[in-house]
Amino acid sequence: MTPMTIDRDALSDEEFRGQLRAFLAEYYPAELKQDFYRPFRRLRGEPANQWLRTLQQHGWRAPAWPREHGGMGLSFRKQLIYHEELEHAGVARIIDLGETQLGPTLIKLGSAAQCEHYLPRILNCEHVWCQGYSEPNAGSDLASLRTSAVLEGDEFVVNGQKIWTTHANDSTHIFTLVRTGKYAKKQQGISFLLIDLNTPGITIRPIINLAGEDEFCEVFFDNVRVPRDNLVGELDQGWTVAKALLxxxxxxxxxxxxxxxxxxxxxxxxxxxxxxxxxxxxxxxxxxxxxxxxxxxxxxxxxxxxxxxxxxxxxxxxxxxxxxxxxxxxxxxxxxxxxxxxxxxxxxxxxxxxxxxxxxxxxxxxxxxxxxxxxxxxxxxxxxxxxxxxxxxxxx
Structure with a gap:
């Protein structure tokens, strides 16, 4: 039986907790643990990807995803146990937006082709995702965003700027909200696009925060061409997609x-x-x-x-x-x-x-x-x- 065929949601809570605790004790590197004096330690870049691949290889990746999409298919109560045990073992935190945000969104609202293409690449860390929401004049008020995407044939042409884009400098892709139409209600006319960060016209500039970390970034789009197939959900209905993502x-x-x-x-x-x-x-x-x-x-x-x-x-x-x-x-x-x-x-x-x-x-x-x-x-x-x-x- 391979790890991904094991239905761990069928285990009792005690059995599940015991198996996860034993796995973490054996496989999580001691030198990467949160310790008493490093309580906020995070993993990013290749160390984070290596650990996520280890989870994937042993069937402990994506606890909230359905099993038919490569996840563990855990109930919410077992997801709580999962997070408790990671914290108990001192596993450093990872901002994995591909797993926690984009994956569930594609499973719920994406096309079959999008799920087939993107979900396996999220799980094996071939794609590492960041979130392109906030802008200089549209932070928590996302409905005021101005980054535009104009449809030309089978492509969107994207222009604008995102800011506070966490770990964009470690990412390969970005899921982002863009304005594709103008309506009386600001929440209308927004669409949800998937963009490869290697696409010509994209510039990423890290921002050093007060702690000396470069985890926040600016992302600039200058006539960036994105295939129409990268639209998630309906055109101009990205606000609905974004709310589902939370x-x-x-x-x-x-x-x-x-x-x-x-x-x-x-x-x-x-x-x-x-x-x-x-x-x-x-x-x-x-x-x-x-x-x-x-x-x-x-x-x-x-x-x-x-x-x-x-x-x-x-x-x-x-x-x-x-x-x-x-x-x-x-x-x-x-x-x-x-x-x-x-x-x-x-x-x-x-x-x-x-x-x-x-x-x-x-x-x-x-x-x-x-x-x-x-x-x-x-x-x-x-x-x-x-x-x-x-x-x-x-x-x-």
Whole structure:
């Protein structure tokens, strides 16, 4: 029996968890683990692709995809276990938009030819995808985008600019929203295109963020010719495609795992630096512990409701993204503040306190990497608008 013919969704939760835990212990490289002092470690480029290929070879790739399309076909509850075990094993995070966003979109709305061509190439990492949504004047307000695609015969001619395109410099392809028509309602006239980044007329410029990382990019399109067959869904109906693509994104983004790792480090720093007798520090730590405890219960309750109903998540999941990202802000700020002058050092710093152990970590990098979390995947202000209108029923 080959790995891809194994129906792991038929296993009990305990059997599934045990098999995945054993696989991760055997195959995930120890040198790539998130450790106590590198809680936000990510993989990108070839190290990320190598690990994804290992998952594919052993039948642990694409947990949410149907088995007939090469995925694992897991229920939502087993997907939760899957993510829990990756976090438990210290597997570094990978931004794999081909698997998590484009693949499910093609399965739901793409043509048979598009699924046949693109899905296997996503799974074997021949194609690595980035998302071309935001523009300089259309960030969270995507309906205002201006990148145009004019149909000429069997090709679209694309002109414009995208920004904050995560890992475009590591990607081979981009799925993007472009304006193909003008209507009274801004959400109309937008189409969803698949574009090979090696196409003539495309320029990618990395942007260095506050943490010194080049993971955000600008992407420029200058008379880029894209086959009409690369249109996903109907012409001018890309807004519908884009909304379908979000799916479970905010559930996984809202995971309490990163906040939990930041709190673990904070608690260690308190002990390491001998701050247990500082009432102010201990009061702040207690508040953060209580907030994370409450959030874990909220996250569990929402995930259980999704699993029990068998329906996609509703607008209430915006709560997860807002709370988790803002809690992460407060935790990384706490870690920097209690470390005194060490918190202002850029790069690894050794914190030598009363404990014999020396802690080497980059607190500044963690603080700066936490800053954009409230902005990407829909800024928190937009999430609050969603909650106000669709959950609370408030007037605009």
């Amino acid at each position: 799916g479970y994104e905010r559930v996984w983004i809202g995971s309490p795992a990163l906040a939990g790792k930041a709190l673990d480090l904070g608690q260690h720093l308190v002990q390491q630096l001998g701050l247990e007798s500082d009432r102010g520090v201990m009061d702040q730590l207690a508040q953060l512990q209580a907030d994370l405890h409450d959030y874990r219960l909220l996250y569990s309750r929402i995930c259980d409701a999704i699993a029990d109903s068998g329906k996609p998540p509703g607008p209430e999941v915006s709560m997860l993204k807002v709370y988790a990202s803002e809690l992460l802000h407060r935790l990384t700020e706490f870690n920097v503040s209690i470390s005194g002058e060490y918190g202002a050092v850029v790069g690894d710093v050794e914190l030598a306190g009363p404990s014999a152990e020396v802690t080497a970590t980059d607190l500044y990098w963690q603080l700066m990497m936490a800053r954009p979390v409230t902005i990407f995947a829909g800024a928190n202000e937009i999430q609050r608008d969603i909650l106000a209108k669709t959950v609370l029923g408030l007037q605009a």
